Amino acid sequence: MxxxxxxxxxxxxxxxxxxxxxxxxxxxxxxxxxxxxxxxxxxxxxxxxxxxxxxxxxxxxxxxxxxxxxxxxxxxxxxxxxxxxxxxxxxxxxxxxxxxxxxxxxxxxxxxxxxxxxxISGGIFGTHASAQAENFRKLLLTMSSDIRVILIKMADRLHNMRTLASMPPNKQYKIAGETLYIYAPLAHRLGLFAIKTELEDLSFKYEHPEAYKAIDEQIEKSAPHNQEVFARFAAPIRERLDKMGLKYEFKARVKNRYSIWKKMETKHIPFSEVYDFYAARIVFECPNEADEKRICWNIYSEITDLYRLHPDRTRDWISTPKANGYRALHITVMGPDGNWVEVQIRSRRMDDIAERGFAAHWKYKIGEGEEESELQAWLQTIEDILKNPEPNAVDFLDTIKLNLFAREIVVFTPKGELITLPNDSTVLDLAFTLHTEIGTHCIAGKINHKLVPLSYKLQSGDQVEVLTSKSQQPSPEWEKYLVTAKGKTRLRAALRHNRRKVIDKGQAQLTAFLEQNNVPVTNETMTRIVGSERVPNKEELFYMIGNNEIALSPQILKALRPASHGILNRLMRPFGNRSKQAHDTAAPEPATLAAHDIDYKKVYELKTVDGKPNYKLAPCCHPIPGDDVLGFVNDNNEVVVHKMDCETANRLKASFGPRIVQCRWETKSATFMATIAIEGIDRMGILQEIIYLISTNLAINIRRLDVSADEGVFHCELDVLIEDTEVVTNLCKRLKKVKGVNSASRVS
Known part of the structure; x- marks a missing residue:
């Protein structure tokens, strides 16, 4: 300080x-x-x-x-x-x-x-998971009382990110991680587009400095060409807008660095293949709000007279604004260079609200009460979560995050009521959105009068009727059909409620059974039964009895007799030994480090010590030398290595920042498993060529090969042993030269 x-x-x-x-x-x-x-x-x-x-x-x-x-x-x-x-x-x-x-x-x-x-000082997250969830609850509760709290908190976080260079690397990772995990999506949800974009780019800059620099240089290098293409695209449109007598601003908005990188990573493509590199934006002056919609559609008409429209990529956010207040008309047309160009059409008022969120309403004479009321719809979606928080703190944060990231669809009830839901929502999501009772008794839905299962994914514009039955009971299986935070929370609460009823029933049955057989109902008795039935705890024992999975038979009484005490011990001993053995087997091979061996302020060298690595590779992302990585010090004081952009790593950065270590690969002596996905046009002999190239020409060891072909297109996935990312890059480059291969890329 x-x-x-x-x-x-x-x-x-x-x-x-x-x-x-x-x-x-x-x-x-x-x-x-x-x-x-x-x-x-x-x-x-x-x-x-x-x-x-x-x-x-x-x-x-x-x-x-x-x-x-x-x-x-x-x-x-x-x-x-x-x-x-x-x-x-x-x-x-x-x-x-x-x-x-x-x-x-x-x-x-x-x-x-x-x-x-x-x-909520010190960020949403503290040192312990339970404290993190509690702080986040405080933030959301405070936000519902005065939205300005979270808006000022956003400004505080933005300035901290702008001055992050003065922090040590492990703190940079933690702060950047929690910013991407919570603050950027929260800014997006609040309609603070400019702040959301800057938070993403700054987080990306500190998490992947080399990738950020490379993309930055590519943007700079391609700028003259892109400006020339945009000028050719814009000239005839400007001519039409001038004839309409509009006062307007027409410019190209380049995708932010983080979005470009995410697209490259997700689609496994180089920078040169990111074609929707920029979006064109028309912002027109309109003193009368009532004329905005008409002018937007007039501009749409003029542009589509000039360029071919992509029919599936028109988004009318004017008639149906997003939940965060965003209004605009988006269209996508074919540009002069043969690539699709998105054009965003907005009034000046719409643009202000899009960039600065709800706060911009003040500029347009909307009072505090009115502005805050626009947020109530979103705040109500998290009200249930605040009242019935997840017992597990990380689950709680993930549940909230579902709502923050959601893209939206709009559906209608049979009475014409409009309901906004996240993209990919199902009939079951809608049922739980309407009411917990409707959700727990949902059996199916009717979409535009056609019967569909409760797992059916809804589309914007669907008219949906939820069908229920009193005999229907919720199932844990249902969770995979839900995407909304409200749905998941209400389902889990219903399952816990139902489970509690079964547990109480089982406990009453066991108590009555023991009393009938003159066995004292004590903690020692219960512990013995838990051991003899091989269940983890009393609650599970009661549940299995209440659910008729364990029968109340004389066998239970035998385990309680004094004569069988030795047998009980012998029965329980293997259980205890198995537990220890499983723990020993699960223990990672890397040498355990003393706490003082890890200096969080310095780069941790990933190397082999006495034939064993001083780290453990995370199974979720399979990092290899050359990847941008970070280390997480687990409860056994071992450094677990994750790829920097791994989802699990993002959660760890956000939740356990003090345990994050900056890492660097020191040796290439070991080999690592990497998975390569190949796609192309099927032809005779193509597989033999691929195998010959990999195993003979490049002398790379193939450990698994999985091939399928369908209607002339083949898909191949193989595991290879390699030394680092350089080998993978070279391998993919060579594979793409094989006749018929369209793409070859590493997958995690």
Whole structure:
């Protein structure tokens, strides 16, 4: 927190005042009522409170609250109350001042927001999983009372990401991981598109610096060509828009680095094959909101007169806005270079809301109550989750994340009521969305009057009727048919409720049985029965009895007789030994490290020590030398290596940041398993050519080969032993040269 700075006190004072003046100038040029006096008071108060404190970068701490307040004002568009709260957001946590002091100086509303920010300080996540879930619950509950808390928290996170370079590598991984895991999708859900994009790119920059740099250079290199293509595409459209008499802005928006990289990774393609590299955006001025829809469709008509329309990629977010308030008309047409180009058509008002989210409504004279009411629909979707949280903290976070990431579809009830659901939602999701009772008794659905199973995936525009039966009971199998957080939470709650009834029934049956046979109902008795029946605990014993999986027979009584005590011990001993043996077998081969052997601030060298690796490869992503990797120190103090973009690694970074280690491959002496997927046009002899190339020409050991062909197209998947990613890259390059092979890429 405290590094020396070379700035003189006088220069520092000038720097602080200049930053504050910039904040004030931005606020004065906004449409908000001018309340400069209270902002000035908050600034002077915070400056005095943080006096003498420095950030890790060495700059005075007050620069951080000023930066957060500037983002809140100029990038999100909030007013004086939020600016004051942003200036004061760290005062209670980092100094001796209390919430009561803030309320006395600045009033109840600002104090409430500062208190909300203090409750969730230190990020959504702490050191322990249970604390993480609890902090996230606090954040969501606070958000439902005043949305400005989460908007200021977003600004705080954005500034922390912009200044992440001053943190050590393991902290960078943790913060970048939790940003991608929760903050970026939350920003997207709140409609803060510009912030979401920057958070993704900054996280990507610190997690995959080399990949980020490579994509950045490619974008720079291809910019002149793309500008030329866009100019040719835009010229005839501009001509039409000018004839319409519109005042507009027409520009190309390049995909953000993270999106490009995700597409390359998901589709296993190089940068040169990312064709939807940019989207064109038309933003027109329209003083009368009632005319916006008509003008959007007029522009649509003019563009489709010029270029061929892709019929399946038109999105009308004007008639049916997204849940986060997003409105626009998206169309995709064939550009002059033969590639599809997406064109986004928006009014200036729509564009502001798309970029800055709900807060932009203030600019258009929508009051606080109205703005906050727009968020209630989303907040209500998590209300059940807050009331009935998952017992497992990581499950809880994953359940919330389902809603954050969701793309949406719109369906209709038989009465014409419109319901918004995440993409891929099923009949069962809709049933649980309507009511828990409807969900638990759902047997099927009717889509446009046609009978479908409860697992049927809904499409936008479907009219859906849910069919129920009182005799229907929920099943654990149903979880695989659900994608909504609400559905999963309500199903699990129903299953727990039903399970509890069976457990109570089983306990009552066992108690009655023991009493009938004059056996004392004690903990020792129950423990003996648990051991003799080979079940993990009493709850499972009661459940199996209540579910008729264990019969109450004389056999149970035999295990309780004193004469059989020795037999009981002998019966239980193998169980105990098996447990230990299983633990020993599951123990990883790598040498266990003492806690002091791991320096989290330094790069951990992945190497072989006395014939054994000092690490363990994660089975979820199968990293190999050359991959961007990180290490996770597990409970046995072993370093488990994951690929940087592994989903499990993302959860670990977000949930257990302090255990993350920066890693580097040191040796290529070992071999690793990699899976290669090959696709192409089937022909006689192609498989022999592939095998000959791999095993003879390249001398690579094939361990598994799986081939299938269908209507002239073949798919091949093979496991090979290789030394590093360089070998894989070369192998895929050589395979693509085989006649008939269309693609060859490594899969995790």
């Amino acid at each position: 405290t590094e020396a700075t070379n700035e003189s006190p006088q220069r520092e004072e000038q720097m602080i005042e200049a930053a504050y003046q910039n904040l004030l100038n931005g606020y004065l040029s906004s449409n908000h009522r001018k309340k400069v006096e209270i902002i000035e008071k908050a600034f002077r108060f915070a400056k005095e409170a943080h006096k003498g404190i420095r950030r890790r970068s060495g700059e005075p701490y007050i620069m951080h609250p000023i930066a957060v307040a500037t983002i809140v004002s100029q990038e999100i568009g909030l007013g004086s109350t939020s600016i004051c709260a942003a200036l004061l957001h760290d005062v209670v946590e980092d100094t001796d001042y209390t919430i009561e002091d803030i309320e006395a100086q600045f009033g109840k509303k600002i104090a409430q927001i500062v208190e909300g920010l203090t409750k």
